[in-house]
Amino acid sequence: MSITDVWTSKSRIFIDETKLMLEYIPSFLPHRRQQLEILASMFKLVLEKPGASCQKVILIGPVGTGKTVVCKYFGKNISDYAKQMDVNLLYIHVNCHKNRTLYAVMKYVSDKLKIPTPTRGFSTQELFRIIWSTLENKNSYLILTLDEIDYLISRSGGEVLYDIARVSDEFIEEEIRINFILVTRDVTSLVMLDESIKSSLLHNIINFNPYTAKEIYDILKARVTVEKAMREEAVSEDVYEIIGEIVGIDKGGKGDARLALEILWKAGKIAERQGLNHVTAEHVRIAYENIAPTLTKSSIDRLKKHEKIVLLAIAKRLQETGKTYISMGEVVNEYQLLCEIFNERPRKHTKIWEYIRTLSKLGIIVARLSGPGIRGKTTLVSIPAVSLEKLSKKLYRLLKE
Ligand SMILES: Nc1ncnc2c1ncn2[C@@H]1O[C@H](COP(=O)(O)OP(=O)(O)OP(=O)(O)O)[C@@H](O)[C@H]1O
Numbered sequence: 001m002s003i004t005d006v007w008t009s010k011s012r013i014f015i016d017e018t019k020l021m022l023e024y025i026p027s028f029l030p031h032r033r034q035q036l037e038i039l040a041s042m043f044k045l046v047l048e049k050p051g052a053s054c055q056k057v058i059l060i061g062p063v064g065t066g067k068t069v070v071c072k073y074f075g076k077n078i079s080d081y082a083k084q085m086d087v088n089l090l091y092i093h094v095n096c097h098k099n100r101t102l103y104a105v106m107k108y109v110s111d112k113l114k115i116p117t118p119t120r121g122f123s124t125q126e127l128f129r130i131i132w133s134t135l136e137n138k139n140s141y142l143i144l145t146l147d148e149i150d151y152l153i154s155r156s157g158g159e160v161l162y163d164i165a166r167v168s169d170e171f172i173e174e175e176i177r178i179n180f181i182l183v184t185r186d187v188t189s190l191v192m193l194d195e196s197i198k199s200s201l202l203h204n205i206i207n208f209n210p211y212t213a214k215e216i217y218d219i220l221k222a223r224v225t226v227e228k229a230m231r232e233e234a235v236s237e238d239v240y241e242i243i244g245e246i247v248g249i250d251k252g253g254k255g256d257a258r259l260a261l262e263i264l265w266k267a268g269k270i271a272e273r274q275g276l277n278h279v280t281a282e283h284v285r286i287a288y289e290n291i292a293p294t295l296t297k298s299s300i301d302r303l304k305k306h307e308k309i310v311l312l313a314i315a316k317r318l319q320e321t322g323k324t325y326i327s328m329g330e331v332v333n334e335y336q337l338l339c340e341i342f343n344e345r346p347r348k349h350t351k352i353w354e355y356i357r358t359l360s361k362l363g364i365i366v367a368r369l370s371g372p373g374i375r376g377k378t379t380l381v382s383i384p385a386v387s388l389e390k391l392s393k394k395l396y397r398l399l400k401e
């Protein structure tokens with residue numbers, strides 16, 4: 001295939017890749033209804049009595065928990081809705097990682113409002129005044145999100161928030177034109193603030209928890225089936241499940257939806273390059289290895305001989321059956337066969353369980369109890385994050401040495 005073929009050929013996997021990118025705002029955000037409802041209720045007053053009060057809300061949550069996308073989604077919805085109610089409510093989203101001083105932030109806002117400002121000559125306060133009076137002249141109100149505010153604080157110190165917190169006091173005689181949404185990954189960045197600011201800010205906190213495997217599953221599935229980023233038939237349930245296993249906070253992951261989307265996208269690209277029309281669990285494993293090489297060579301090298309054999313048994317069964325999970329019964333059978341091949345005396349069940357626990361603790365395998373659908377309770381095991389092909393080859397080689 002020539003490179004122009006790559007560009008002209010129609011993808012059998014993707015419908016619109018950009019819908020998996022960070023900038024895309026989906027039409028629906030699974031598992032963030034509660035956060036959106038709290039935001040909506042906090043800003044209800046701004047719609048009903050614009051100018052009457054200054055809303056300040058803080059969103060807190062670790063990486064990839066949807067803080068940015070929730071703000072943007074909310075901003076778009078509230079400004080659209082305000083228009084219908086004849087309120088001129090604008091939404092501006094500033095990333096403080098890119099604009100690390102209050103001046104840079106104000107400059108960004110004035111550019112967005114199309115206020116002509118010379119590059120030099122204004123102080124931050126003056127710029128702020130100009131923005132305020134522009135809003136006044138246009139009878140507009142603003143919701144300003146300061147995303148990743150930690151960067152602004154670390155550069156400019158706590159006074160930044162002091163200024164923000166005081167906005168409402170300073171302009172007490174006037175209508176309030178600006179409301180704030182502040183976004184941070186953790187509270188520690190706010191600890192250095194003095195009590196008066198804290199008290200004004202900290203009773204409006206909305207928390208974002210890391211996503212569970214099931215939540216990741218729903219988010220990915222919605223990207224495909226609702227947003228139509230990929231062909232529905234090209235992505236099987238296994239793919240969503242296995243990414244959930246890798247990323248879900250309840251499975252030892254970070255609960256980061258950004259990583260989950262990146263894995264899905266990469267897995268799709270690998271399948272596409274192989275000329276296939278569907279993504280498999282193995283594509284996911286290869287994609288994840290690419291993004292975050294978790295298993296250092298030595299962690300496999302350092303396993304005991306029978307741990308290696310058990311791991312090989314799991315990898316082989318998963319590979320041969322194409323399933324995401326296999327039962328312990330299958331593992332034990334395969335393990336005993338492999339022991340014969342390698343001329344080893346098979347260890348007892350209790351020992352095998354011990355190996356399973358070790359492998360699981362090391363994050364190489366995931367073990368869980370079977371859910372409904374399978375009679376009785378049995379333990380199921382899976383290898384979500386490493387290519388089975390590479391892993392088996394490596395284990396064979398090590399065991400033969
Ligand atoms: N509930 C959700 N539904 C759909 N997509 C989501 C959801 N949560 C997060 N995402 C997607 O996951 C990615 C990461 O989300 P986002 O950028 O909002 O995380 P964040 O909390 O701002 O992370 P960071 O602290 O690193 O900035 C984005 O592509 C976003 O669209």
Ligand SMILES: [Mg+2]
Pocket residue numbers: 067068069147
């Ligand atoms: Mg963000």
